[in-house]
Amino acid sequence: MGAPVTLAELAIAAASEAWRGDGEVLASGIGVVPRLAASLAKLTHSPELMMTDAEAHLVEEPVPLGPRGTYQPKFSGSMSFARVFDCVWGGRRHVMIGPIQIDRYGQTNLSGIGDRVRPKVQMLGMRGLPGNSMCHANSMFVTAHSKRVFVPGEVDIVGGVGYNPARWPAGANSSHVDLRLIVSDLCVMDFGGTGHAIRVRSLHPGVTLDAVRQASGFPLEAAGQPPATAMPTEEQLAIIHRLDPHDLRAGVFKGNPLVGAGTAA
């Protein structure tokens, strides 16, 4: 028997799959789980990924989260914001973020809740969502799978664009839109359904397809009964522990629950 496995660790391992086979793209994980997932991908199946120190440099060795003690990041190159933007528009990036809303078309919102002109709640703003979603691969991470996140209709403010033909002007090139994986606290989904519909790929231990559908504001496809999300391996867990020495991942999900039998695969 290995160490107990938390939902956060399961999500990190599942999310790391988003970058598998991407080649030499900048892997950007925004937030604790996406960042650890990108780092895990680079240290396991996809060493060719590029990564930053979360500031302005490229590193070949993913940087642990939080205070570093004696650890010194070793820079392999420069990645100023200007270069990030060039990298985004040039298409050589795959980012995973946590939008506040996602709709059936994969459109995402970080701007705010309610009316665009007079929002009920102003959030971050568009940030880089229009460019990210237009130019390169995008994945998403959701801490609380619910109809408040997976909204009926469209997101209140469209930052990240998606597969909604009504939004695209005639003659625009939507061919670079590339929405990949969604990892939530309940399941893993992708855009492999009919006409890029969102589809359940795997269910986290103890979660039913019905429960996922009831927590979503639009229909979800599924090819038969989805399998269980793979438990992280001992090797993956060791890497996660090393990259997150202050256990920031324990604060991601309410109550930091354990999953399944609570031990590694």
Add this chain to the structure above:
Amino acid sequence: MFDKTLTAAAVAATIEDGMTVGVGGWGPRRKPMALVRELLRSPVKDLTVVAYGGPEVGMLCAAGKVRKLTYGFVSLDAIPVEPWFRRAREAGAFEARELDEGLLQWGLRAAAMRVPFLPTPVGLASDVMSFNPDFRTVRSPYDDAEVLLAMPALKLDVALLHVDRADRRGNVQTLGPDPYFDELFARAAARCYVSCEELVDRIDASHAADARFNLVERSYITGVVPARFGAHPTSNPPAYGWDMEHLRAYCALATQEQGWLTYRAQHLAGSEADYLARAGGESRLAALPVPVF
């Protein structure tokens, strides 16, 4: 003598009601706060502000000086949404021109290159188009005939920047790991003022080895204001980090009806020297740790 130095108050006095002001830096990083504080003390109003927004945007909103805001975000990083910006936005206090971050620099670049627009697909199919109803599209004149957003030039009347080092002629150097988009703010502006941690007579005489940290050539720098700790409470790595204690106290006031008056009385009364003394003085400010991510 060839000397561009002036005071922050003299800079503020050149900024008129209704002008478009671009602010360099990024979120809570290397913002020209000493210059912004003089704007806050001045009677100027109805500004259009263009920024990768941090506390300067929140403060200008709180002081009622913003008529229109062009931004991709307004954030203090560890405090993800700037609460004074949020409060003004939710009150409908200014015209929100929300943009993709990349589009903002694209518009500055168009202004810098003196073209009316630069094309890009970015922004299409998103609410960038509804936040900015005057944006138009163009069709590529080549065989692809692709329809693109014609991102209009973001011309600035004035740009405000903070740098590590400047000389009297306006040669400037930033020593941090990221120059952000300060160069484009300078090039997009009719006039650009910098505050600096350190003023030297001739940078070529004293700091020639740092020439690669030259942000933009001096022909784009209108005036230089000596302002040690002029980025406080934002960070200016490697010299000092942001002052999260100050920023948290400032943010906490956003929930109070008279919160801005309190901040103004506590921090903006008197001179910049008074401000720095109240913020803890040189020993505390120089010791603010550079954040680790």
